[in-house]
Amino acid sequence: MSVRRYDLDTCIGCRYCFIVCPMDVFRFDEETNKSVIAYPDNCQSCGQCYLHCSGKSLHIVNDQFTYAMTSHRAPVTAYEHKKRLI
Ligand code: SF4
Numbered sequence: 375m376s377v378r379r380y381d382l383d384t385c386i387g388c389r390y391c392f393i394v395c396p397m398d399v400f401r402f403d404e405e406t407n408k409s410v411i412a413y414p415d416n417c418q419s420c421g422q423c424y425l426h427c428s429g430k431s432l433h434i435v436n437d438q439f440t441y442a443m444t445s446h447r448a449p450v451t452a453y454e455h456k457k458r459l460i
């Protein structure tokens with residue numbers, strides 16, 4: 375699993391993550407107009423949700439990556455991600 379929520383407040387409800395995910399990880403909460411990472415264990419670390427996220431609301435932990443990604447946010451290690459949540 376690699377996808378994480380970075381900041382739910384910045385999710386603008388564009389649904390790109392929901393649309394592009396090949397593993398059906400996301401659901402959409404109509405009441406809050408935000409995506410939900412409903413099945414994180416299904417994530418295959420393709421990075422498509424992260425790259426398409428309009429609100430910069432998602433986070434990718436790169437413990438499974440074997441390739442470089444470039445985007446507005448650098449991928450972080452699982453350890454770094456945990457530190458940010460404390
Ligand atoms: S990284 Fe890929 S498989 Fe994982 S949640 Fe995002 S789009 Fe789906």
Ligand code: SF4
Binds near residue numbers: 384387408426429432
């Ligand atoms: S792509 Fe980003 S901003 Fe759009 S619904 Fe998904 S998490 Fe929210």
